[in-house]
Amino acid sequence: MKNREQLISAATIVLTLTSLAVTASGSALLTASSQQAVEQLKPPPVSSADKRTLVAFENRMKSYVKLRNALKAKLPKLSKDSTPEQIESYRKTFEERMRAARMGAKNGDLFRAGVASYIRKTLRTEFQGKDRAELRDVIFDEETTGIPLRVNYTYPEKKEFAEMPATLLAKLPQVAKELRYRFVGKNLLLVDRDNNLIIDYMVDALP
Amino acid sequence: MNKFLASVLLAVSLVFATFGNITYGQAVAKGTRTAASVSSPLPLTLPLKEGSVRFAVIGDTGSGTPEQRQVADMMVRYRGVYPFDFVLMMGDNLYGGESAKDFQTKFSDVYRQLLDNNVKFYASLGNHDLPIQVNYEYFNMNGKEYYRFKKGNIAFYALNSTYMDKKQVQWIEDELAKDTSDWKIAFFHHPPYSSASKHGSDKQLREVLEPIFVKYGVNVVLTGHDHVYERIKPQKGIYYFVSGAGGKLRSGDVKNSSPLTEKAFDRDMHFMLWEAAGNELYFQAISRTGETVDSGVIVNQKKK
Numbered sequence: 301m302k303n304r305e306q307l308i309s310a311a312t313i314v315l316t317l318t319s320l321a322v323t324a325s326g327s328a329l330l331t332a333s334s335q336q337a338v339e340q341l342k343p344p345p346v347s348s349a350d351k352r353t354l355v356a357f358e359n360r361m362k363s364y365v366k367l368r369n370a371l372k373a374k375l376p377k378l379s380k381d382s383t384p385e386q387i388e389s390y391r392k393t394f395e396e397r398m399r400a401a402r403m404g405a406k407n408g409d410l411f412r413a414g415v416a417s418y419i420r421k422t423l424r425t426e427f428q429g430k431d432r433a434e435l436r437d438v439i440f441d442e443e444t445t446g447i448p449l450r451v452n453y454t455y456p457e458k459k460e461f462a463e464m465p466a467t468l469l470a471k472l473p474q475v476a477k478e479l480r481y482r483f484v485g486k487n488l489l490l491v492d493r494d495n496n497l498i499i500d501y502m503v504d505a506l507p
Numbered sequence: 508m509n510k511f512l513a514s515v516l517l518a519v520s521l522v523f524a525t526f527g528n529i530t531y532g533q534a535v536a537k538g539t540r541t542a543a544s545v546s547s548p549l550p551l552t553l554p555l556k557e558g559s560v561r562f563a564v565i566g567d568t569g570s571g572t573p574e575q576r577q578v579a580d581m582m583v584r585y586r587g588v589y590p591f592d593f594v595l596m597m598g599d600n601l602y603g604g605e606s607a608k609d610f611q612t613k614f615s616d617v618y619r620q621l622l623d624n625n626v627k628f629y630a631s632l633g634n635h636d637l638p639i640q641v642n643y644e645y646f647n648m649n650g651k652e653y654y655r656f657k658k659g660n661i662a663f664y665a666l667n668s669t670y671m672d673k674k675q676v677q678w679i680e681d682e683l684a685k686d687t688s689d690w691k692i693a694f695f696h697h698p699p700y701s702s703a704s705k706h707g708s709d710k711q712l713r714e715v716l717e718p719i720f721v722k723y724g725v726n727v728v729l730t731g732h733d734h735v736y737e738r739i740k741p742q743k744g745i746y747y748f749v750s751g752a753g754g755k756l757r758s759g760d761v762k763n764s765s766p767l768t769e770k771a772f773d774r775d776m777h778f779m780l781w782e783a784a785g786n787e788l789y790f791q792a793i794s795r796t797g798e799t800v801d802s803g804v805i806v807n808q809k810k811k
Contacts, residue, residue, distance in 0.1 A: 382644060391637075391639055438712075463711075464670050469670075474673075496639075
């Protein structure tokens with residue numbers, strides 16, 4: 301045990317100094333780096349025309365959320381310590397009721413031409429920067445082939461989700477907490493967080 | 508010296524020392540590659556100090572394969588000599604479907620002995636996990652995709668790296684800013700640093716999280732996603748680990764010449780054991796067959 305203490309003690313002395321030196325020299329960069337991260341998460345400036353487009357998109361999302369939350373309120377509440385059976389039953393019932401309530405839903409109901417154009421433009425801008433390759437690495441890292449693009453159908457539960465990079469999410473129009481953007485190849489989907497239904501999609505959203 | 512620099516110097520002054528063949532307590536270690544047969548005593552490099560915080564780490568577990576069960580069996584055996592209280596999960600908790608049966612065959616059946624002995628699991632979500640898992644009784648997520656909990660002098664931050672929206676980033680920053688815990692450990696699925704060929708370092712995620720972690724003195728970051736074990740050389744004072752082979756293995760996936768690697772193991776599945784005692788945080792990575800593949804201690808200078 302004494303040997304162990306000596307070993308740690310010796311390593312501590314040497315490595316403490318190294319650690320402090322690295323920390324001290326890195327601290328000036330730290331502020332800049334932290335500031336840079338904050339900047340990356342700022343939404344882009346929008347024109348008044350774009351603002352109107354985004355407000356209209358937000359209103360369409362609100363209508364969807366109002367409908368889904370009304371249906372959700374009629375389901376037995378899912379507690380924070382649910383059994384697998386309760387979770388499965390909840391998810392399936394929610395999905396079925398939502399699909400029935402949106403029977404006539406079609407592609408473009410939420411992603412209308414104006415907002416689709418805004419999103420494409422935003423993504424094009426983001427993919428022109430120095431991080432383009434890294435963004436592609438992240439989005440195309442997962443296996444999402446074979447996922448059908450169909451409104452009011454579920455995102456297949458056996459398929460994985462592509463990671464949504466934080467820097468990209470910050471630039472896209474904000475979505476309600478009940479909804480999620482998901483990339484499937486170059487296509488962008490809007491998916492319900494709890495029942496996993498595809499609400500709408502945009503083909504070739506990525507450049 | 509400005510206030511910021513002073514706080515950084517105090518907060519992020521960690522020292523690392525590995526101990527190779529040093530043994531403790533009931534340990535019968537002869538180096539860091541000691542295998543345990545069913546009848547032999549289990550090699551333990553953790554000190555088992557009184558009042559310490561003891562936990563295990565598993566990642567990418569939800570395959571439901573015999574190998575996942577073998578890792579779980581080894582965890583049970585280890586709990587006999589090292590009674591850990593809880594387990595952190597690095598995500599991908601359920602692969603290939605999330606029916607009630609899947610929860611059973613890929614989780615609760617596999618870890619039944621631990622669950623029955625009141626070992627608590629704290630999950631994070633991976634890219635294979637539906638967000639509705641946050642309501643599962645045994646994942647202790649309290650209905651949240653990202654959450655914080657405290658054990659002893661350690662604050663744990665479970666994050667959802669698959670969907671890192673602005674709201675979550677803001678939450679992390681707000682929580683860390685007021686956190687006065689001695690140890691801050693973040694765990695999530697995608698590794699900011701990894702030397703594996705399949706996925707590798709998630710630089711996008713790193714760009715967003717690392718400045719916050721450094722600023723607020725996060726000590727250790729635990730991740731999965733790549734189905735290997737890797738201890739990364741300390742980056743800006745933070746100790747990063749990839750522990751993503753609790754139920755799936757990508758054999759030979761770690762790049763041999765990676766400058767990031769301090770230690771790697773990609774020949775078998777594994778789990779980790781951790782022990783926090785005062786200003787020391789010990790760890791031991793153990794393979795499916797009981798081989799100790801890595802061990803060491805991180806010393807928190809702030810507490811000394």
